Amino acid sequence: MPWRPLDGETFPTLGYHVADQMAEFLDYVVTREQLEFLVAFYEIDPLTCRRIKTRAIIQRPRGWGKSPKLGAVGLSEALFEVVPDGWDAFGQPVARPWSDFKSIINVPVTATSDDQVQNTWAPMLEMARLDSLVNEFDVDPMDTFIGIPGGKIEPRTSSGRSIKGLPGQVAAIMDQTEEWVKGNGGLRLAQNIRNNSTKASGVTIESPNAFTPGENSVAEASARDWDLIESGKYPDLAAARQILYDHREAPADTDPSDRASLEYGLRYAYGDSSDHPDGCVIHNPPCEPGWAPIQRQMLAFLDTSNDPQVLRADFLNQITHATNSFVSQPDLKAIQALNKVISKTEPVTLGFDGSEGRKPGKGTADSTVLIGYSVTQKHLFKIGVWEQPDGPAGENWRPPVLQIEDAVRQAFKDYNVVGFYADPSAGWAGHVKTWEAEYAKRLKVRMSRDEPIRWRQKDLARTTDTFDQLESAISGRDITYDGSPELTSHFINARRDRRRSGYVLMKPEHDPDGSKIDAAWGAMFAYAAGIDALGAKLTKKKTAARRIY
Structure with missing residues (x-):
């Protein structure tokens, strides 16, 4: 019999059944919010009657209750009915425990230190010693492991014996993954856990606190995966259904002083x-x-x-953000304006930063970007970002010059461009000269009389001053931006590189190859032109030409 939804259900799930088992055997009653997570995590494909989610990330503040919740989920995966096994007479899912399908069952509770792993292990061990569980299931709760039929639930750390190749890993708890970095073995531990999970058709559950961008932690990598999914750039969007990313933070405009x-x-x-x-x-x-x-x-x-x-x-x-970050993620979220529309008549400035493409034997090429800025709305927006594709398609990649030239030409058609500043380096000096010859008469603000577009690279004070003004405008919420994923990630990636006159922007030291910041430079060029336009009082909309009869 196929699945039949009840009470407006949009998909079948074992979440309610798992919550009932937690209450009966673990004396653990979930909140409505926690139940919502279980319902999503235990979603079933109505056609194949198999669980969809294989990887979950739940990120909440400290003291929310992640550790006991994860302990309950770990015990559930080890002992309870969590494997879908068809539909009952009412078209609702039924399930059986993993022990009905596997002779070896292991559930590691993992972290990068003994202190961290105890956060989940302590409440899990307490629940495992309840009479309601011990009397119903063949469990043997010891201080260092919980014996279960066919295996054990056991705390593991990156400093302990290797977890690589652990058989029958039906589930794994990965606690505080914001602390899992290369230096403490966290990245290798995460990879081994996920490989074990794939081999056993199991699941992994991460429970990070808020991570610091730029530390390249497991939590940050998971968030990056989710950003790719939301932006449509994930390598396999169909497979993205297997990932549950549950994150909620305070609104970006939360003011701790209020x-x-x-x-x-x-x-x-x-x-x-x-x-x-x-x-x-x-x-x-x-x-x-x-x-x-x-x-x-x-x-x-x-x-x-x-x-x-x-x-x-x-x-x-x-x-x-990291201590040397250019801007913070909350500040960026606070200035997102997704619905602003740029008209053909309002004054707009452009900023361009180019890349010469991938060099043989080198890593990923820089991006080429064209960013716009509405002078009257004080709004940054993406016009074009051209980046090296992943994989073989990125070999010997070069920016699509004709496409970029078309984008510049189209920008002058679509907008009332009054200023355009561009970095002439990375092989783009000739193109900048061409743009100056073609568009100089339209530009009301100029870098100089002879070179109206070419940014003066030797004028370091102008560069540092503009970056400082842009940061102040963002943190003071004096400007907005379109929320494009490229602008967002490039702003977040950017780090302050101190100079005598202030600072310029550089890539994170830990990832100078993969982390792009070019859109932040392009935004600075567009903003600099916008400041000059404002100083020249170019705030009026262009009046359309009228025919005189």
């Missing part, structure tokens, strides 16, 4: 875990108060000895 704003931001980030007497703010009607001490957390923001970026990451779950 009590009402901070309180709402914390309540939103903590969801059903918030202990606010009015209940949660993510459901209507609101759920009952939880356990996370919102008022106590608010006091932490008043303590000037605390690092505000750490507080934002820990309690608002906001992915902020």
Whole structure:
């Protein structure tokens, strides 16, 4: 019998059944928010009757309750009915435990240190010792492992014995993956765990706190995968259904100096875990108060000895920035304006930064970018970004010059371009000369009389001053941008490189090859031209020519 939806269900799931088993045998009652995660995680394909999700990432602030939740999920995967096995007489899914299908079952609980792994292991071991579980299942909870039929649940760290090739890994808990980096063996540990999961048709669950961009952690790589999925650039979008990415952070405009704003931001980030007497703010009607001490957390923001970026990451779950980052992710989110429309008559400036393409034997080429800026709306927007494709298609790649020239030509047709600044390096000096000859008469603001477009590379003070002005405009929310993935990632990747007169932007030291920042430079050129246009009082819309009869 095929699946038959009940009560408006959009897909079949074992999530409710797993939650019932948690309550019965683990004395663990999920919140509505946690139930929503289980429903999504245990989604079933209605045609094949197989679980869809093989990889889950749940990111919440500290104290939300990730560790006991993951402990309950780990025990569920090891012992409970979690493997779909057809449909009952009502068209609803039925399931059996992994032990009915496998002779070896292992569930590692992993982190990069003993202290971290205890966050999940301690509540898991406590649940495993409950009479309701021990009396029903053949489990042997010891201090260092939990014996189960066919295997064990066991804490593992990157410093311990290798997890590579662990047989029967039906599930793996990966805790605090924002701390998993190359230096502590976290990247290798994550790869081994995922390989084991693939071999055993199992699942992995990551539970990071907010990561710091630029550290190249496992959590950051997972977020990057999700960004590729959302932007449509993931290598296999059909396979992307297998990934569940559940992240919620405080709104980008949360102001820690404003009590009402901070309180709402914390309540939103903590969801059903918030202990606010009015209940949660993510459901209507609101759920009952939880356990996370919102008022106590608010006091932490008043303590000037605390690092505000750490507080934002820990309690608002906001992915902020490295110490030398150009801008933070919350600041960028706060200035996104996705629905702004640029008219043909308002003054617009352009910024261009070019790449010569991939050099033989070298890594990934820089990007070539064309960025626009509306002088009156104070709005940055992407016109074109040309990047080296992944894989074999990227070998010997060169920017599509004709396509880029067409994009410049089209920009002058589509917009009232009053200024255009471009970096002439990387083989683009001749093109800049051509653009100057073709468009000079239209440009109301110029770098110089003889070279109106060519950015003066030797004028370092102008470059550093403009980057400083652009950062101030972003953090002060004096400008907006279109939220394009390329502009976003290039802004986040950019690091401050200190000079005597200020700073310019460079790539992250850990990833000078893969992390692109060219759109940030292009935005700076467009913004610099916009500042000059504003200084020249070029804020009026162009008046369309009228026929005189």
